[in-house]
Amino acid sequence: MTMNTLETKMVEPALPARPADAWRHLSIGAMSRAAVLVALVIFGQAIAPSFLSLANIHVILLAVAAIGIMAYGMTLVVITGEIDLSIAGAAILSCVVGGLLIPTGSAVLVIGATLLTGLVVGLANGALVAALGIPSLIVTLGTLGIGRALANIVSGGQALYPEGLNAYLWLGRGQFAGVPVPVVLLVILGAAAVALTRYSTFGPALYATGGNVRAAKLSGINVVAVRVTVFAISGVCAALAGMLESARLSYINPAGFEGMELSVLAVTVLGGAALTGGVGSISGTLTASLIIGIVNNLLNQLGVSIYLQQVVTAVVILAVVLPGIRQREIAK
Amino acid sequence: MSAIQLSSPSASRVIPFLLDLARDPIVWLIALIFVVGAMTSQYYLTTLNLENLMRNVAVIGLLSLGMTVVLLTGRIDLSVAALMIFSIVVGVVVMTEIAPLIGSRWLVRGNTYAGPIVPVILIALTTGAAIGAINGIGVAYFKVASFIMTLVSLTALRGFNYVLTDGHPYYLKAPLYQWIGDSKFAGIPVSFLLFLLVLLVLIGFVNGTVRGGRFYAIGGNEKAALYAGINTRRYVVLAYVISGLCAAIAGIVFTARLKSVDAPLAAGYELTAIAIAVIGGTALSGGIGSPWRTLLGSVAFAAGLNLLAIWGVGTWYQNLAIGIVLIASVGLSKMSRKKSKS
Numbered sequence: 208m209t210m211n212t213l214e215t216k217m218v219e220p221a222l223p224a225r226p227a228d229a230w231r232h233l234s235i236g237a238m239s240r241a242a243v244l245v246a247l248v249i250f251g252q253a254i255a256p257s258f259l260s261l262a263n264i265h266v267i268l269l270a271v272a273a274i275g276i277m278a279y280g281m282t283l284v285v286i287t288g289e290i291d292l293s294i295a296g297a298a299i300l301s302c303v304v305g306g307l308l309i310p311t312g313s314a315v316l317v318i319g320a321t322l323l324t325g326l327v328v329g330l331a332n333g334a335l336v337a338a339l340g341i342p343s344l345i346v347t348l349g350t351l352g353i354g355r356a357l358a359n360i361v362s363g364g365q366a367l368y369p370e371g372l373n374a375y376l377w378l379g380r381g382q383f384a385g386v387p388v389p390v391v392l393l394v395i396l397g398a399a400a401v402a403l404t405r406y407s408t409f410g411p412a413l414y415a416t417g418g419n420v421r422a423a424k425l426s427g428i429n430v431v432a433v434r435v436t437v438f439a440i441s442g443v444c445a446a447l448a449g450m451l452e453s454a455r456l457s458y459i460n461p462a463g464f465e466g467m468e469l470s471v472l473a474v475t476v477l478g479g480a481a482l483t484g485g486v487g488s489i490s491g492t493l494t495a496s497l498i499i500g501i502v503n504n505l506l507n508q509l510g511v512s513i514y515l516q517q518v519v520t521a522v523v524i525l526a527v528v529l530p531g532i533r534q535r536e537i538a539k
Numbered sequence: 540m541s542a543i544q545l546s547s548p549s550a551s552r553v554i555p556f557l558l559d560l561a562r563d564p565i566v567w568l569i570a571l572i573f574v575v576g577a578m579t580s581q582y583y584l585t586t587l588n589l590e591n592l593m594r595n596v597a598v599i600g601l602l603s604l605g606m607t608v609v610l611l612t613g614r615i616d617l618s619v620a621a622l623m624i625f626s627i628v629v630g631v632v633v634m635t636e637i638a639p640l641i642g643s644r645w646l647v648r649g650n651t652y653a654g655p656i657v658p659v660i661l662i663a664l665t666t667g668a669a670i671g672a673i674n675g676i677g678v679a680y681f682k683v684a685s686f687i688m689t690l691v692s693l694t695a696l697r698g699f700n701y702v703l704t705d706g707h708p709y710y711l712k713a714p715l716y717q718w719i720g721d722s723k724f725a726g727i728p729v730s731f732l733l734f735l736l737v738l739l740v741l742i743g744f745v746n747g748t749v750r751g752g753r754f755y756a757i758g759g760n761e762k763a764a765l766y767a768g769i770n771t772r773r774y775v776v777l778a779y780v781i782s783g784l785c786a787a788i789a790g791i792v793f794t795a796r797l798k799s800v801d802a803p804l805a806a807g808y809e810l811t812a813i814a815i816a817v818i819g820g821t822a823l824s825g826g827i828g829s830p831w832r833t834l835l836g837s838v839a840f841a842a843g844l845n846l847l848a849i850w851g852v853g854t855w856y857q858n859l860a861i862g863i864v865l866i867a868s869v870g871l872s873k874m875s876r877k878k879s880k881s
Binding site: 290292308315335340341342344345346348349351352353355356357359360364384465466469472473474481482483512514516517518520521522523524528529 | 617675681683684686687688690691692693694695697698699700701702706721802806811813814817823853855856858859861862863865866869870873874
């Protein structure tokens, strides 16, 4: 994880193909995503004059915050060529474990326990994947079920209410300088994740691990540590996002986040991350979650049923993903 | 791996096959479940429970069989559970729309479908095959990652299920449906016989023909398969069509048992199907696995869950057990494979 200068120097030969090659399809994907985003905003403002009002922007960003934060973690995992299906399980288990400490009346304890549980789930995923070599699809599918099951067993299937924990509730409902706290966190964590992937020594190690494990290993990258780290980050992101949602709704639902893993994965892929590893970016993921958020917001304003929204979301994903793939084909 | 699988089976391979079977951990697992079940519960080996077990195996087994064929090619199909409901919903909705055109009314009081069921079944099978083909074409010709393509289908089909049913369940009333869901033939539930039929056809095709062997070739080394002159795209589409058909048949068996179809049914079954295929030894990376072993996987899975249910273990503890068994079984097989290599 903490790489000394010697290791970083050894990293570089592993990445000859990355900057020029990856940049080409990243930029095409990024351009099509940006174009879609701008078109959506113009379209939105055209059909609904209140679309760009501060209130509606807050609505869009609030709806996107949890999924976006989870998608940051997922993006890091997908860049290393792995997948994390456990996020909904991690989120719900973390919130419930934190929720058990509500009677203590200490928001710090509740928040701490929530994040710690997310970290533990992430580390367990990472250890099983990286150290034992079990495919991440299987491991995280298993821990998804285990997390959900434990959450229900521990809570007895009952919802928990974080009443009176003002600091906890503030995370979901409060404002910071006039901006909803989840949105502030979405931005801060996004900036941190961009810094991590672009400007730290961890970034190249991350892309190298996903691009070519053998080359990464041979150039001295500790791929086990990289993988464990990304799963740990994903677990914590899931716990945090779960906590924001629980605080916003002011109840912890052990049956919550149904199917969240697939929505988050969809956003990640829409953002340009390739499931084969080595490709992806935080900015792409953020743009993608904004696209999905705006599409859903517009469909709500048009009075389209939530079920038809699912269909539209699916079509949007294909529409954005397809041109990038065609382009990559041509580039080859 | 694929080279061995490609050669067609012959009579001389029966004995080694049985020897292999006796060494197979999953066979021992199934035996263990049945022995423990028989010892701890007087109900476990009753006819009623075994029939119940067979009906459970039929549904998840059919889904897993289709999944196995797709996994063999090194791809995945997340749309199976949504498709299994969708195909039946389309069948019912199309027929109720057709009814007024021929001056009839098949949707009677209480959202009960009382029209002819055979066309519903045929439309369901066609829908299954068609959606499978769309998935396959997207993956093979448009090069969309299979995970994404089928995730998109999953999302879209789930949405369509709600839109088409308007969120209300349809009740299906037909003698043929009742027969598929409830009846027995020679003491074995009809639904299980249907599953066995599909299984035999798939074993015959995948393990018995040169064409079927190409699934292994593609999953083992796609480039090599392509250079060997195999039209890999066509076989990938075929794999998805098989998976779609299996999903539709699973839908028929599933809804015949419930005598109704409802949009939220079978949520998450796609993950169960993957789990079963993997427990049966199918590799996610492709080229390894077989329909026959998926049968073992589904029996082990259903028998284990059935035993937990008989013990009165709560649903959540059952789910906990599924998760642990899934990770452990793959972990152990991984370790034993490593050991046999070294």
